[in-house]
Amino acid sequence: MSFNFGKKISNYRQKNNLTIQEMAERTKLSTAIISQIERGIGNPTYIVLESIANEMDISVSTLVSEEISNNELVLRKSERTVMHEEAGKILMYELLTERPFHNYMDMIFVELYPHGDTSGTYTVHHEEESVYIMHGCVTMEFEDEEIELHEGDTIRVLPNRKHILHNYSDEMAYIIDVKCKNSY
Incomplete structure (x- = not known):
């Protein structure tokens, strides 16, 4: 830098x-x-x-502001932060973006195990979120509705909306989750 x-x-x-x-x-x-x-x-x-x-x-x-070289923006697979949770019946999160600079976005690779969910309870946050289903079939549950999502589908979750993601199927679901922070 x-x-x-x-x-x-x-x-x-x-x-x-x-x-x-x-x-x-x-x-x-x-x-x-x-x-x-x-x-x-x-x-x-x-x-x-x-x-x-x-x-x-x-x-x-x-x-x-500091100049950031393109090389400094590369995050190698071996350097990613990986988190495991069992509260939602086994779940693995892998951060695809780190935040060393002025990043207002988190991109997360999610492995959602069969019959698992993302947290065991509703999640709510101030960021807008986009969820892309890479593989599998999952259900996004909001307080008053459920939406089934298939491979290739994307859903936006607006800030402050309670939600949980379920994998009711017998196979793994692979998801890219992008959360955007307010930059102001």
Whole structure:
């Protein structure tokens, strides 16, 4: 990870064919300040960063956020966090995303054993959730209805809706569960 917003500014200028002088005029800052920031020297104030971020049409937090290399976003199968539960008649969760940076999403691989369920009781959370059935047949139970889901089906579960997932069949069910956190 590198923390170099000066490079972001320089890349923006080059991409938009702007000179330091033109960037300074657009941001109402001096060429010296722009040059210093791009070279990673000096300590710009929030107002200076806000002026630059406005020109770039991004937030200040985006401007100063850490750069994440694509390689750092890879999670190898051998590195995944695996959790087992028995409350729901045997269940295995495997996190497909870790949260080392600014991740607002959890993607989870779920193995739901025959005649098992996800928790033994209703679950409720503040995130929106999408459930994709990779293999098998499961039933999503809400407080007032049950919906049967087959291989290839997807269901969205809106925040604060009590639900539980059952596998009433005699075979394993494989599921991808994605929970999205609010990013604001």
